[in-house]
Amino acid sequence: MPYKYLDHEADIGLEATGTRLEEALRDGVRGLLSLLVDPETVEPRETVPVQASGDDPGALYVALLNAVLAAVDLYGMFFRDFELTRLERVNDHWVAEGTLYGEPMDLERHAVEIEVKAATYGGLLAEQTETGWRLRCVLDL
Amino acid sequence: MSAAVNLRKIHDYLFEIPPHGKMHVPARLYLDERSLRELLENQSSEEWNAIRQLENVACLPGIVKAALAMADVHPGYGFPIGGVAAFDPKAGGVISVAGVGFDINCGVRCLRTHLTWSDLAGKEEKLADTMYKVIPAGLGSTGELKLSPKEIDRVLREGARYAVHLGYGREEDLEYIEEHGQLNDADPSVVSHTAKQRQMAQVGTLGSGNHYVEVQVVDQIYHARAAEAFGLERGQIVIMLHTGSRALGHQIGTDYLPFLEKATRKYGIEIPDRELVCAPIESPEGQQYFRAVMAGANCAFANRQVLTHLVRQAFWKGLQVPETAIETLYEVAHNTVKWEVHEVDGERRRLLVHRKGSTRAFGPGRAELPERYRAVGQPVLVGGTMGTASYILVGTEQGMRETFGTALHGAGRAKSRRQAKRQYPAERIVEELRKQGIIVRAHGKASISEEAPGAYKDVEHVVEVMCNAGIVARVARLRPIICLKG
Helix, strand or coil, rough: CEEECCCCCCCCEEECCCCEEEHHHHHEEEEECHEEECHHHHHCCCCEEEEEECCCCCHHHHHHHHHHHHHHHCEEEEEEEEEEEEEEEEEEEEEEEEEEEEEECCCCCCEEEECCEEEECCCCCCEEECCCCCEEEEEEE | HHHHHEEEEEEECEEECCCCCCCCCCCCEECCHHHHHHHHHCCCCCCCCCHHHHHHCCCCEEECCCCCEEEEEEECCCCEEEEEECCHHHHHCEEEEEEEECCCCCEEEEEEEEHHHHHHHHHHHHHHHHHHHHHCCCCCCCCCCCCCCHHHHHHHCHHHHHHHHHCCCCHHHCCEHHHHHHHHCHHHHHHHHHHHHHHHHCCCCCEEECCCEEEEEEECCCHHHHHHHHHCCCEEEEEEEEECCCHHHHHHHHHHHHHHHHHHHHHHCCCCCHHHCEEEEEHHHHHHHCCCHHHHHHHHHHHHHHHHHHHHHHHHHHHHHCCCHHHEEEEEEEEEEEEEEECCCHHHEEEEEECCCEEEEECCCCCCCCCCHHHHEEECCCCCCCCEEEEEECCCHHHHCCCEEECEECCCCCCHHHHHHCCCCHHHHHHHHHHHHCEEEEECHHHHHHCCCCEECCHHHHHHHHHHCCCCCEEEEEEEEEEECC
């Protein structure tokens, strides 16, 4: 699995890996989407842009996950998928942009799982491994 | 380093880790041998373990006396849940996002009713269905109140008072809310547009996870004088409501995490865990975050006020119980940061007290308490699980001396959410609870599995530890009848 959930008594850890940082970020977002709602029940009818920035890849990971959580409320939508469209280091910080694919919330049809309050710096890890990148943080549930 | 090695037993209900490494003060945990053993055995990760998190808190600048953990302690992010830490601004004390949490001012309101258990007999299913319809809960739910940006700013400034102004609940409710439901240092201008926008449709929604509305019956009274002051008697129906500041609070935490990280670097504060980003209380950054948190706290007060109104509506629609038969007993939060005056080593000091998953539990005589309760002490609301008792306790003088007037906030998780999900299928839990006479209505299956009674510590035991330690005293035990979850 490009992402996995980690045991935590009160919350949950979300770890994403990829040969490139872009993939790890993308798969982290996909892992988050799957926690909120069963993606199979959501149709990718509309797109929503998201962007995030951070001083380093770890802060960027947390900021991107939080930008996705904000998009759920701001657009009143659930999302099936996410693609990362830009990752760049600008001066002293990192910027990521991407597109969420989903549709307006329909509580009759969408298999809602659980609300995630926020991605935190708890257990935050962003490291380059022999095979690529590993990102991890604790999500507040 | 193994955290357990340094644990020193102070008495049967209190352990201490003396300062070592960069700790400024000791870490103290209100546990007995059994709960300590369970805490050590249940740790799902060496890295996010509650004892290490408490030691990390003890390393923060300006911390006073000790980093404290209540009996329901379990791992959080940065701070452990069940943690308490007080900081002195004169000693370089800090304010920290992790000490408050993302669900700013998450808390519990208890409503007492004029009903007895026999008044509900045979009507429980109908009431549960009405509550399910009337009270928005779960991810994606929206409140009936749709607010304009100007109105959101008033929520952030005026808290529960503004909700009453809009017709949600009554003036008398405010008397029995911590801070009368309104914190004056709130400043909506330091709360982001995104935070306000996310909240526009979420005022008056319950949320999911461990948030709930529960109808309960008082099945035991332990402290006649306090029970009389709180208006409680055996057989009486009460309602507990647990929720927080919703998306607005979450976004404030999100916005201020990188903001305070910059401050941490600017002021050269050494932190053992990145989640412990903080700023000196009296720095511009610390002050700004504090004003934002106060605004988030007011949002939580308003949210519980609107939900109180919806609970009254559900009782009226379902059972024709008049609104006036449901009164606010008390509301107190457990994710807070507040200025309080405490006596430390014989000296009265103004401290910034962080409570992360722990409840203010003031003893008798404090001016902050409603007049009706002042002589006996503050009601302390402890939520159990869907299948176990909840408690109303009362704060003590000893708690004022030892824990900055703080006690536990719930049973405390013992198993991870993923373990619980694997172990407790929702259908089985609902059926088991039904056999015990407890009706559960939930919008998401995950809320049932993850919040199954077996995922928590034994509430009877954690309450016993805190009472035997003298920090609180039992007033009443409440047994669940109906539980509504997100």
